[in-house]
Amino acid sequence: MSSQELPKTHRALVVHSTDIPPNVETLPTPQPGPGVAIVRILAANVISFMRQIYNGERQYPYPKPLVPGTSAIGRVAAVGPDATSLKPGQLVHVDCLIRGRDDPDNVFLAGIHEGYTEGSKKLMHGEWKDSTYAEYAKVPLETCDVLDEKRLLSPLPEGGLGYEVEELAYISGLLVPFGGLKDIGLQAGETVIVSPATGGFGGAAVLVALAMGARVIAMGRDRAKLEKLREKVGGGRVEVVPMTGDVEADAKSLKKWGEVDAFFDISPPEAAKSTHIKSGILALRKGGRVSLMGGIREDVGVPHGRVMHWNLTLKGKWMYERDDIKSMIKMIEAGVLKVGKSGGLRVVGKFGLEDWDAAFTAAEKNAGMGDSTVIAP
Ligand SMILES: NC(=O)c1ccc[n+]([C@@H]2O[C@H](COP(=O)([O-])OP(=O)(O)OC[C@H]3O[C@@H](n4cnc5c(N)ncnc54)[C@H](OP(=O)(O)O)[C@@H]3O)[C@@H](O)[C@H]2O)c1
Structure with missing residues (x-):
């Protein structure tokens, strides 16, 4: 034309x-x-x-x-x-x-x-x-x-x-978490915490992580919403952990299923005071990776000693790279990601x-x- x-x-x-x-x-x-x-x-x-x-x-x-x-x-x-x-x-x-x-x-x-x-x-x-x-x-x-x-x-x-x-x-919703998960090199077979998992981009992160072959621990404030999410996805690769506000107890719950390789955060600004970021970091194995994609504008406490002694990697990610779009479209056209x-x-x-x-x-x-x-x- x-x-x-x-x-x-x-x-x-x-x-x-x-x-x-x-x-x-x-x-x-x-x-x-x-x-x-x-x-x-x-x-x-x-x-x-x-x-x-x-x-x-x-x-x-x-x-x-x-x-x-x-x-x-x-x-x-x-x-x-x-x-x-x-x-x-x-x-x-x-x-x-x-x-x-x-x-x-x-x-x-x-x-x-x-x-x-x-x-x-x-x-x-x-x-x-x-x-x-x-x-x-x-x-x-x-x-x-x-x-x-x-x-x-x-x-x-x-x-x-x-x-x-x-x-x-919906491709564009999936692309955002894909940017962060790819950025921290999420591999098939690994376990990743997605938190909070009950929102738009958090839910998309669960789907993307599963399509990348990972097991997901979905964290959120509302147990009922988390259970619904697990039911919807099915397949036995999603576990859920409600946020209780007790940093150590939540970190312990997150480690219940074995080694955790990665933590993906996509918090809204309102979650600035939430304890889940600290719990997520404390739950990681040595050498674990963190992707911070949330929109929090305030400073957030990070367990510095653990990050240092556990050789953890913390990465921020804004959106995604151009190549990520092509990879995501391939995943969708292949039928790996529905x-x-x-x-x-x-x-x-x-x-x-x-x-x-x-x-x-x-x-x-x-x-x-x-x-x-x-x-x-
Ligand atoms: N890095 C990037 O490129 C990028 C791109 C897009 C968006 N973002 C950021 O991602 C954020 C989330 O987007 P979204 O579309 O998923 O938002 P959303 O649909 O509004 O979902 C918000 C999520 O945060 C949870 N939440 C709300 N207040 C909380 C609190 N005080 N403590 C703990 N959890 C809380 C909600 O849990 P409930 O279900 O319990 O209410 C829900 O899971 C956005 O606000 C934006 O800033 C970043």
């Missing part, structure tokens, strides 16, 4: 201020240029704390007005003159992580957060401001990963995996742009393992 075939205008959700609700508006359709793909958005993911991002509660910095959004599944509508493999018509995963082409350390989250460097702010305030809660999105060519549509969408009897397009939007009903996962809601408020509520209320919400503009 050439740019002429794109409609002159399209509909997009626009955030003008954190003080007033977003609004659906008609805007000029973005056009392709060098380095650009224009993608018709089919299903854009909604994360559990989307409302807090756009009402200012989270204080995420981003330019306004902004077309919000995040990673999505879409179909390439037009490409710039320098595209060498991406073609109109292809089904793609659009990654919300945009990096400077001349310096990948200038990185930001399209539609969500401008990042922390002058370069990342320049990119989000300029060329790549608007995101995917729109009929069409203008994205960097390299953020589009082509999906094997035949394999993913064809019915099972025809050798496909029988997914719906909106089920594929994203649809066959894996016990469900899309709790598919909402139009006008229904953004209901979409944010659905995502907030259904943040558990395998539940996803999409906006289908």
